[in-house]
Amino acid sequence: QQPVQSPQAVILREGEDAVINCSSSKALYSVHWYRQKHGEAPVFLMILLKGGEQKGHEKISASFNEKKQQSSLYLTASQLSYSGTYFCGTGLIQGAQKLVFGQGTRLTINP
Amino acid sequence: NAGVTQTPKFRILKIGQSMTLQCTQDMNHNYMYWYRQDPGMGLKLIYYSVGAGITDKGEVPNGYNVSRSTTEDFPLRLELAAPSQTSVYFCASSYSMAAGDNEQFFGPGTRLTVL
Numbered sequence: 001q002q003p004v005q006s007p008q009a010v011i012l013r014e015g016e017d018a019v020i021n022c023s024s025s026k027a028l029y030s031v032h033w034y035r036q037k038h039g040e041a042p043v044f045l046m047i048l049l050k051g052g053e054q055k056g057h058e059k060i061s062a063s064f065n066e067k068k069q070q071s072s073l074y075l076t077a078s079q080l081s082y083s084g085t086y087f088c089g090t091g092l093i094q095g096a097q098k099l100v101f102g103q104g105t106r107l108t109i110n111p
Numbered sequence: 112n113a114g115v116t117q118t119p120k121f122r123i124l125k126i127g128q129s130m131t132l133q134c135t136q137d138m139n140h141n142y143m144y145w146y147r148q149d150p151g152m153g154l155k156l157i158y159y160s161v162g163a164g165i166t167d168k169g170e171v172p173n174g175y176n177v178s179r180s181t182t183e184d185f186p187l188r189l190e191l192a193a194p195s196q197t198s199v200y201f202c203a204s205s206y207s208m209a210a211g212d213n214e215q216f217f218g219p220g221t222r223l224t225v226l
Binding site: 002029030032034040041042043044047049052087089091093094095096097098099100101102103104 | 151152153154155156159161169170201208209210211213214215216217218219220
């Protein structure tokens with residue numbers, strides 16, 4: 001079943017913070033985050049695993065709440081380059097995973 | 112390394128025509144995937160392969176076929192194209208399918224319109 005992302009779209013000014021959520025009705029083992037700029041291919045950001053730690057690099061980090069079956073992506077002090085559509089992909093098992101992707105969250109950063 | 116390459120970039124088909132979307136990767140990945148992305152939507156898995164000669168269905172396989180004769184190539188075949196197959200098609204590959212080790216690398220996509 002497809003995970004649900006919220007919000008569907010968000011518009012920020014440069015320097016503001018954003019949080020994107022990804023929720024599933026099923027027990028998750030992993031959550032992947034990808035960013036896709038308009039007209040381009042999705043690009044991998046990070047993977048979070050059940051029982052793992054919060055991850056992040058530079059000003060983009062993510063957490064995984066196993067009790068809620070939810071992951072959140074945090075973008076702090078957003079830059080113009082952060083604009084794009086963010087997708088979460090969920091995996092249910094530890095072994096061979098076929099990811100199921102959410103519908104995406106469109107993030108627009110204005111100067 | 113070119114990564115994952117796809118051809119063509121754009122294609123317009125008439126209803127009932129057939130075509131093959133090509134995908135090649137040079138990272139020696141065993142795992143390859145085909146997704147479709149409809150406007151404003153997420154990615155839907157069509158087919159995937161765990162190695163040469165081995166393929167399996169994803170969420171939306173109807174109307175498509177795949178083959179995997181080499182590690183590098185994973186073509187997607189559309190038979191009897193229908194307007195519902197109008198979409199952007201992405202090929203991807205990964206080193207593994209195991210959780211935590213399955214970062215996927217995507218090709219640039221093929222934009223297909225069926226009229």
